[in-house]
Amino acid sequence: MDLSLTPQESEFQRQVRRWLRRNVSRRSPAEEPGEYGNPKRIAELKQWQRKLYEAGYVAMGWPREYGGQSEPGGNRRDLLMRQTIVNEEMVKARAPSLIGVMGVQMVGPTLMQYGTEEQKRRFLPKILAGEQIWCQGYSEPGSGSDLASLTTRAEIAGDFFIVNGQKVWTSNAQFADWMFCLVRTDPTAPKHKGISYILIDMKSPGITVRPLVQMTGDKGFNEVFFEDVRVPRANLVGELNQGWQVANATLSHERNLLGSTTRTQQMFQGLLRLARTRRRGGKPVSADPAMRQRLADLAIRVESMKYHSYRQLTDLLHGRSPGIAASVNKLVSTELNHAICALALEVLGDYGMLERRSRHVADRGVWPYEFMFTLGLIIGGGTSQIQKNIIAERGLGLPRG
């Protein structure tokens, strides 16, 4: 056990901090509620990813030939540590997160594992530079937690797939350039065995994107309709009908675990600031014994997730399998984030129910917004209940059924 950074890592951390101080604009806060509705903001965020990429701070662990910094000899461990430092410092500096995160964290690693050489060269560098924004075509109206029941079909006609069907809850589809998509290519096979993983150009004729308004009031996600959309067969990733394995590999890919717990720590710091400054009965809310108990309870949960992420990073650095750690993370972190926001609303009292455009709103309305947004994350990406099934079945070996 040693939680210190090496002198080289500390020096790198200082460099990153300096760079972020120079490049993160004070006027552009990390997450502006509803920013994805605004084309100007999207252009800014793409520009921001490009800048980060040029500074060498995006997906450092990818092979050099595809835009990363990893050499065949193996500086991977060092890069992983550096990437962790970058991610932590970005959250601390309240830098905007990567707009191309779906590409960098999901489709990129999948292409590296299953993609053809041509697919890798074609997509990976653009994913990193923020030139191509990706969205994920998984959920359908009839296929949520039971994803493998999906019915969007892709029929083969010569060198093309002809895609018909509908996806839903598709974040970023309104401005994404590409979609990685699960389609049914063999309707007669058992449900997990007739699915393929294909890449769809969102400018293809026959695609209609219709925004869905979330409970936050934002148009954050969409319905995507496919009507005879032609997708070149060269855009198939992995084997035909092997899409389920490809998609699962995506989920189990190295995730950058620290980012999310750093974010949780920041949310908690925000809550603490709020509790210290808001007053009730002539005293700061944080002086109230019942509130102190609840704040401390959250502080403990936040801190344990911090060390938990350190432990997972250590496992990753040693090349040990994360097992079901990602599911535990997802389950615990999303519920913790929501609990932090819920307590913040309680601290705010009546102010907690003011809309972000309202007069008198506190902290730019971020708490009620995040309270709702974090609820969505408990559901999206595999609900808490699905994560519990995974933990019980794959982690504890309890029988399916």
Added chain:
Amino acid sequence: MDFGLSDDQLILQRSARDLLAKECPPAVVRRIAEGPSGHSEALDRRMAEMGWTGLLVPPASGGLGLGMLDMAILLAEHGRAAVPGPFLFSALLATRAIVRGADRRLKKQWLPKLASGECTATIALLEESGDSAHPAVLRSRARRKGAAYVLSGRKLFVPYAHCVDLLITACRTSGSDGPDGVTLFLVDRRASGLSIRPLETVDRTRRVCEVEMRRVEVPADQLLGRLGGGWPVIEHLLDLAAVGVAADGFGGAERVLEMAVEYAKTRQQFGRLIGSFQAIKHIAAEMVAEIEPARSLVWFAAYAHDALPREARRASSMAKAALSEIYSRCANRAVQIHGGIGFTWEHDVHFWFKRAKWNELAFGAPAFHRERVAALGGF
């Protein structure tokens, strides 16, 4: 950055698990729990042979000179096996009281014996008020008389006082109600004027006693540390106890989860294994989701005692508050998954269930430690 156990620590963990599986299986826990003394001399001897009693004793005094993280790893294994006996109080608390507070002469006198297991010790801090957090509640007094101190008063909840050799006892030595009036003494369990009555306890794997001191004469050279210097040592011991009990709770929580999962894989109802029902799966998954992050919290708190002393107190309280509740909740859920059989004396799970509750309540219940987290975090 390395947040993990070293190879030596993994070996310690493995050997402790193996030894305790063999020497302290549930049948042995049951035999000791149902017996009068609450410990087994054979098992205590075996643990001493392993060097565990000397884990925290410096090599110069015959110990292994390891740190709190090593001790936490070992105590997690004790918790997993629900080992009954004075180990936590002797090898961790009393030993660290002497390592931390005593002068060279006392160290030389006691540490080799504690390390070898020739001698065991406990700590006698609490009194009728049951409050460990405040010096003002101490009523026991020690008065100087020639070359001795004369101790009078009544201690409660003294772990294993009936079978250890040495009691580290807190007494008031000045009129001050504050921390500066508290002094620690090493009291021979066989000293005249000392009467010890074991109390009937719910958790049979932990025994506590009432200790009455009627003009017990203690040689002045058995004063631990400075006159009036006992309080900081006591505070340190409470921090260590918090981590130690948290580590025990972590191991116990893992064990009750395993017991519950094993049962859910064999018990059938409605023609299916009960482990195939989501109602059961989700309870078990929630246990995992609590235990896994908690492991890291315990490791960090123990590591802080070794390497980040300024963070040790807050981290100890965090670990104690978290593991207190997690272990209790997990034990509760494990009993629930077992159903009727889990509520019987015949099944073993109740030993862990009760130990969880002892762990929760001893050395500061969760609310006490959460308030400390709030205070130390400047809330």
